[in-house]
Amino acid sequence: MPNDKELCHNLLQLDGRGYKAYKEIKGTYQFPDFILIIDHVQGDPFAAPSKIIVKVPQELAGFPPSLYQSLSREIALRDYITRQLAQVAQKLSNHRGTGKSGLISIVGVKQEILPRTAVFIDNRQLEARFWVGLPAKGRTILGRQAVQLLCEDIPEIVARALKYKAFEEQKLQKQVEITEDADWLRQQLEKKGLVAFVANGSILPRRSGVDHRPLEESAITFESPKSLEVEFNCPNCGIIRGMGIPQGITVIVGGGYHGKSTLLRSIELGVYNHIHGDGREFVVTHPRAVKIRAEDGRSITGVNISPFINQLPQGSSTRDFSTTNASGSTSQAANIMEALEAGAKVLLIDEDTAATNFMIRDRRMQQLIAKDKEPITPFIDKVHQLYLDYGVSTILVMGGSGDYFEVADQVIAMDNFQPLDVTNQAKIIAKQHLNDRLKEGGEKFGEITPRIPLPESIDPSRGKWAVKVKVRGVDEVNFGTEDIDLGDVEQIVEQGQLKAIAAAIVYAKNKHLDHDLTLPEILDQVMADITDQGLDVLTEFPQGDLALFRRFELAAALNRLRSLKVN
Ligand code: ADP
Ligand code: MG
Helix, strand or coil, rough: CCCHHHHHHHHHCCCCEEHHHHHHEEEEEEEEEEEEEEECCCCCCCCCCCEEEEEEEHHCCCCHHCCCHHHHHHHHHHHHHHHHHHHHHHHHHCCCCCCCCCCCCCCCCEEEEEEEECCEEECEEEEEEEEECEEEEEEEEEEHHHHHHHHHHHHHHHHHCHHHHHCCCCHHHHHHHHHHHHHHHHHHHHHCCEEEECCCCCCEEEECCCCCCCCCCCCCCCCHHHHEEEEEECCCCCEEEEHHHHHEEEEEEEEECCHHHHHHHHHCCCCCECCCCCCCCCCEEEECCCCCCCCCCEEEECCCCCCCCCCCCCCCCCCEEEEEECHHHHHHHHHHHHHHHHCCCEEEHHHHHHHHHHCCCHHHHHHHCHHHCCCCCCCCCHHHHHHHHHHCCCEEEEEHHHHHCCCEEEEEEECCEEEEEEEHHHHHHHHCCCCCCCCCCCCCCCCCCCCEECCCCCCEEECEECCCCCEEEEEEEECCCEEEECCCCCCCCCHHHHHHHHHHHHHHHHHCCCCCCHHHHHHHHHHHHHHHHHHHHHCCCCCCCCCCCCCCHHHHHHHCCCCCCCC
16 A cells, blocks of 8 residues: 555645646555545546545544434444534635635535545544545646645644544543433433434524524523423433423413414424524424425425325326425425324424415305315314324414314413413313314324336436435425425435435335335435445445434435325
8 A cells, every 4th residue: 555655745746737647646555643534536627626535544543432322422432523524625625726625625514414425433443524625726736735634734634633633532421421311311302202302501592694603692491391301310420301292182371472382493493403502402303394385386296195196187096196486385294194194103293384275174264165165174283183194293383363262282371481381271172162173174184195206217317327316404405306395394404414315215115126125215225225235335435424304304305306206
């Protein structure tokens, strides 16, 4: 194996040559305390940067096994190292020529702790994957700058981000402990009959719609109403108290601007763990909780939406419903039925993003527009059946209609950002002011019908490329000749998840799709493969920028593929 000196020498030799000559340095190099693999070399200074893998033996990296002995701890540690790596890389990254010359980049992260393919650790070694822009002026190689980048900056990155002694021990210890506790708490929910838990002292509001760090000075911390308070004795942090949201139907009410949506958003993201200092470290939600919203304009393929929608004006079947341009209510019905098909156990709905005519239909409207003229059975008539027939709970923000008091098991009022348990008052009011609604939609919720996706309808090819997929932001996947719009799939939090989802669709098509497997069976198999073999199973070559997603978000992407056909 050539060493760092030889790499230096080669880079200086390349100085002044055309950019393509960089291809010669592809390979593996032994540095004094790590191995550098130049895995992929970019074609020009503007192209996607070159991929680097660094492997540091554990004798030199020195991370104590206690920091990665459980899966929770390992994921937290890898996440923590990834963040430090990103910081150090950002400090050392600088423009050293044309285009991306001299830049060092690593997968983007936000507030959530996710398993990613950027950093791996085991008893043997630490592995980190990132990108560098090999320096050039125009298309002429800058050899000296390349030496600086590869032979000076990378060793510095290793020293400052991939060795235990570079870390603040206590902070790192704290992060692995709270992550382990958050996972433990999430596992306790079902045993205690809960679907979500919000610890006292949590900080839920964010700095802004685009800055997901906690709001600082003016934030009011969360305190549970006594009647809903539950207590856990966590393995690391000891006693934690907070609001437990029981299974069943929970309605969150309150005046406008009193913090309802902020609470629901925190619950949505409680399916993930959060970094220390986020404020939502101990806001944990059932792992099968899915945010539901209206999403007009989306395509729908062969979904049985008949529990909610029947007898459409043009007579199209709603047991096998397809459209290229859904309405608000139809899209919301499809979002629910697809989530149930994929195995959701909790639905999360906010009035701000729901279709009114899907949520309620009051007595007066029932009288004016007879049932045989209204295809929609509103959610209010189905929410209880959903719980009875399928054990699926709902948490709903609904400040604008008291009709839901009747069907609610709990009513929580947000008052100046503080939750109050107003269940009893709401039930009394419901009795005093009868709303005289007629129940619609029959006695049973109705059938959830799994579909079989047809492999030939999922085509990632474009022109001469067999697979052409690209991800834009956290909202869009260019998949073959099509763009999948995931802007309204709100539990996708990182671009890496979207990249992994795109890879998973291609993987599922090649590996698991045949004409027999239903969508939930495909999701089972893909998720099981990832659990067994890691995210690397999804791609032919190791990638550094994938982050773990849930089955629901993978299903969401498949469901929004306009070319999709199902049986
Ligand atoms: P609602 O849904 O009840 O209308 P929101 O949840 O949208 O209210 O919150 C309104 C505003 O108040 C937002 O700007 C939000 O960031 C802020 N906010 C929410 N919760 C808190 C809190 N606990 N402390 C301080 N500000 C908060
Ligand atoms: Mg709101």
